[in-house]
Amino acid sequence: MRTIDDFPLPAGEDWEDLFTLFLSLDNHKKRPDKEWYAKVKVVLDKIGHEQYLDVTVNWLIAKCEQLQRNIKRLDEFLKKSWRFRLHEDFPLTQRMEKVLENQRPAWVDVVLGTEYYYTKENPLYLRDGYYYFYTLGGRIIRGTLHTNMILENEVLYDMMDVLMRLAPEVTMDILHIYRNRDAAFAVPRLMIVRDAIRHKTYRRAVDTAIAKFGDKTNKTSGAEAMKERFIPDMDFNNRHQLLVKDGSYAMGIDLMLAGPEIVLLENGVPAIKVPAAVKKELTERFKVFQKKHKEISAHYTLQKNRLEEIYRHNREWLYENWEPYYITHPFVGALGKQLIWEFVNGDQSTTAICRKGTFVNSVGEEVNWVEEPDTIVRLWHPAKATAAEIADWRNYCIQHKLKQPFRQAFREVYRLNDNHNNWSVDHFEGHVVKQRQYNALCKMRGWSTGDFRHEHTNIKLPAYKLTAYLCIADVWYDSLSNGDHLQVTGGVDFEGKGYSGNMEDIPPVILSEVLRDVDMIVSVSSIGNENKPVTEVMEKARTYYEDYTKRSLSPIGIVRRDILQLLLPHMVYSDRFRIDDQYVHVTGTLANYNIHIATGQATNVATGLGVHIAPSFSRNAGLFLPDEGDIMLTVILSKANFLAEDDLIADEHLLQRIKYTSHRS
Incomplete structure (x- = not known):
């Protein structure tokens, strides 16, 4: 059997004709025309769809693995070589030459006679175009992808999605193929792939493609509107749960309770102890969903990020259009119910959150009029709120232990x-x-x-x-x-x-x-x-x-300080903590310490020397945090707890350093 760029080409005129059509795809700016598709369909019918897919899919899988290896090797080389590069181009080494040789057949140099350069986002790039489209392998890949316009094969669609992540230069071809499908099939797949594409130009191309399924007059709002219309429910029920039950016990995912994490429940709350036999039975029954857990977690992150991007897209809805996507939706509704929304209807306006099936304001009062169909809804942002309103919502989150999917009530506000x-x-x-x-x-x-x-x-x-x-x-x-x-x-x-x-x-x-x-x-x-x-x-x-x-805190530090002022009084060693403009002051048994709110650096007050502690987030176990948007906040809390009980430190090196610096004072 002959091979063309590792493709095991079966014998026969039909395969020859098919590859002649593939190799005609030598211009990356043009998609195949109707005549090309008609000729390919005739040849595929002669070969047989199943035989064609058996050969092609295996080759595509191998090609994707090769692309992944090449990209990884090139990234590693560039990372190692950067510090020697300075402002000049570094010379090619044997390692680099091997990578380039592996990616680019020698005949391309002869045909094109031009200079190539490579980047992290797109290692298959040419100054005058995308060189991979001119190679045998590139033309074969494009040809096999475009056959799916005819075959509409699920496995080939999966391979298309993989290739969009690995080699974004094929994005325009793949989007051309997806436009042949209906929105209900194409939009959910494109939404998932879009966030995995590193190159912004191609991410925008995906957004434009999604928008064309809907509102063609406004590409930005059109894309966002289409995304929210086709969000899958991932098999969750209307209480935002995916559970298997055994009497009063349940196992699974409760998005309102713990996000995408798998939990064990007893009568709807986290179980303290579950009988071994019940746990075994639940685990066995949940296996069918366990396989989807990674996909659910990724989808949760995708939707969380999409909701936060609403601030950049300047969206607003009528209540009747908004509620099905952000409150009652089996999956996204769990996120929408943990966020604060702004409602306007005529002379009436308020901010509210959905709790237990009704909307309440920042002091817990029910607001019934917001559910009128013509009420305008926007995602609330503290930049448009008064200091008193912001404080009310922050207190509400703390009092009700409301953990928001992203920082909103405690979002940093920047004014000129x-x-x-x-x-x-x-x-x-x-x-x-x-x-x-x-x-x-x-x-x-x-x-x-x-x-x-x-x-x-x-x-x-x-x-x-x-x-x-x-x-x-x-x-x-x-x-x-x-x-x-x-x-x-x-x-x-x-x-x-x-x-x-x-x-x-x-x-x-x-x-x-x-x-x-x-x-x-x-x-x-x-x-x-x-x-x-x-x-x-x-x-x-x-x-x-x-x-x-010595610099004054930016709003990130200011909000961090505000959260610390709310949380520290509820900690075990609250009497050992004090906060001023820039520091958390900790009174230990062996010494006193300052933890800088912006950097998290801890110092001994007596000597000014740093106390280097590896943060352990387990020290914050059981402590409620209003969101997960600030890693430095958890670092500071971890260090504060650790230093407050410095007499229990087991690390002899650190202990001797603290005692030594305290003795010197």
């Missing part, structure tokens, strides 16, 4: 000049950040990092017709950290239709969301978070490094 908290937008200028970490955080938050110097870091906000920018004022090469680069942040700015250059004209919700992103990116990637001697910091950055903890 917040005199009360001694904060302004200039807070983000002049920070020294680690370039690679900054780059990764930007991508995580949906920002584009632009060119090498990241001078045009930006995020597009089509719902507001705006683009936000975070400037980089300077880039330094840090010889003390294996060739990493440091960046100095500049200012934040906007541009867009109707924007006059005055940030006061920016709607408060999107202004707050953009500045929140910037705060997270800058505060996490700042070198000020590192625990190392100042002598290990490059000389230009030492003043910033030493002064970092």
